[in-house]
Amino acid sequence: TTIGKDLTQRTRQLEDYIVDPRSFICVDSLLDSLIALTYDSEGLKKTKNFDTFFSKFNGPTRDIRERRINFDDFEPIKIIGRGAFGTVDLVRRKTSGQVYAMKTLSKFEMLKRSDSAFFWEERNIMAFSNSDWIVKLHYAFQDAKNLYMIMDYMPGGDLITLLERYEISESSARFYCAEVVLALDAIHNLGYIHRDIKPDNMLLDARGHLKLADFGTCVKMDKDGLVRSDTAVGTPDYISPEILKSQSTIGVYGREVDWWSVGVFLYEMLLGETPFYAESLVGTYHKIMNHRENLAFPEEIPLSTEARSLICAFLTDRSIRLGKNGVGEVKAHPFFTNHTEWTWETIRKASVPIVPSLASDEDTTNFNEIENTDGSPEETFSVSKTFVGNQLSFIGFSFSNEQQPFLDRRSMSTFNNLNNS
Numbered sequence: 001t002t003i004g005k006d007l008t009q010r011t012r013q014l015e016d017y018i019v020d021p022r023s024f025i026c027v028d029s030l031l032d033s034l035i036a037l038t039y040d041s042e043g044l045k046k047t048k049n050f051d052t053f054f055s056k057f058n059g060p061t062r063d064i065r066e067r068r069i070n071f072d073d074f075e076p077i078k079i080i081g082r083g084a085f086g087t088v089d090l091v092r093r094k095t096s097g098q099v100y101a102m103k104t105l106s107k108f109e110m111l112k113r114s115d116s117a118f119f120w121e122e123r124n125i126m127a128f129s130n131s132d133w134i135v136k137l138h139y140a141f142q143d144a145k146n147l148y149m150i151m152d153y154m155p156g157g158d159l160i161t162l163l164e165r166y167e168i169s170e171s172s173a174r175f176y177c178a179e180v181v182l183a184l185d186a187i188h189n190l191g192y193i194h195r196d197i198k199p200d201n202m203l204l205d206a207r208g209h210l211k212l213a214d215f216g217t218c219v220k221m222d223k224d225g226l227v228r229s230d231t232a233v234g235t236p237d238y239i240s241p242e243i244l245k246s247q248s249t250i251g252v253y254g255r256e257v258d259w260w261s262v263g264v265f266l267y268e269m270l271l272g273e274t275p276f277y278a279e280s281l282v283g284t285y286h287k288i289m290n291h292r293e294n295l296a297f298p299e300e301i302p303l304s305t306e307a308r309s310l311i312c313a314f315l316t317d318r319s320i321r322l323g324k325n326g327v328g329e330v331k332a333h334p335f336f337t338n339h340t341e342w343t344w345e346t347i348r349k350a351s352v353p354i355v356p357s358l359a360s361d362e363d364t365t366n367f368n369e370i371e372n373t374d375g376s377p378e379e380t381f382s383v384s385k386t387f388v389g390n391q392l393s394f395i396g397f398s399f400s401n402e403q404q405p406f407l408d409r410r411s412m413s414t415f416n417n418l419n420n421s
């Protein structure tokens, strides 16, 4: 507590919070708050309190918006992906010429479906993981309508597109599966379960090495490594039986749900389709719930005993699923140990199965074409008569890893104090 602490120390503690990018009262969060208030009070000019606030702060917050990194700093080049609440576009930063992937999430869609909390894990994992296996977040910013994430562009494209275009040999499958195992271990070591591991979320950089992207379904494990959740997440084909069950009851599960999805991914790479594919959603659910009877291997496709053994070790009941006792037992499986091309420590420097062919830094040929929406007019917030606080859920989202200016000035001041002391 601050009892008895003198004001200088209390001010120093406050400064520490304000310059820490992980703190909810960091500079970016405080600036978000003022801007959110001006957005939310814009429609309330009839009410004196809001009118006074708006007329006082609209100018200053416009100055803030213009000086922070924002949408106009980037030139859109091409849409490269689409998700439930928005798109990902290849963009180029005007000042540096550097290309990035920019994800746009619609605030209106999120508020309409009261689904405006999932993006925090994605933002924090990509901003702070500092891992080669995870797509890096360079900036996050927002305006009245959208959230924006400026991330690494991955010109090698996603593995779904790669699987559509190439036959995958067992040694190539071993390489990609191994890189997924290491990427997943990085996520688990950060304390998260991914819950939607699938080739759509596996992207290749310019050298052909893998990174995970799209962390909207990630959830923090509790102290005993478990998650209690009733929301069924994930894509049917890759979803584990225990998550399916959690739809009806409050499910309790651990990181082993992700190892199940790795089994589905490995099966798909080697056998050309997912193991529990069915025409209908409910058909797939049924096959997954009865996976003991439904897991089959087409006779005509050659498959090594090690590959088959690893797939069966993942696509089994969670109580005996490989990976339950940690990533070590996955790495030690014969499918990974009987070869010489790479070691677990050197794989990210090893040669890759497919080197992406890139004509320029804005080459998007390794992504499938995305049809533009029919230009359906974007729905927007109705101007409300009362303060509904639409913007409150998004305060603290903005992030810039160039927080330095504030830090430097502060540490410089400390430095000067030291000098004068």
Ligand SMILES: CN(C)[C@H]1CCc2nc(NC(=O)c3cccc([C@H]4CCCN4C(=O)Nc4cccc(C#N)c4)c3)sc2C1
Residues within 6 Å of the ligand: 081, 082, 083, 084, 085, 086, 087, 088, 101, 103, 104, 105, 115, 118, 135, 151, 152, 153, 154, 155, 203, 213, 214, 216, 217, 233
């Ligand atoms: C139901 N609730 C609880 C939530 C569960 C989780 C969740 N995730 C969402 N997510 C989205 O709405 C969304 C928007 C754009 C792209 C993408 C992905 C899917 C297609 C590609 N993509 C993606 O993130 N690509 C990406 C990412 C990073 C770098 C590069 C590159 N190069 C590309 C997802 S909406 C939503 C609802």
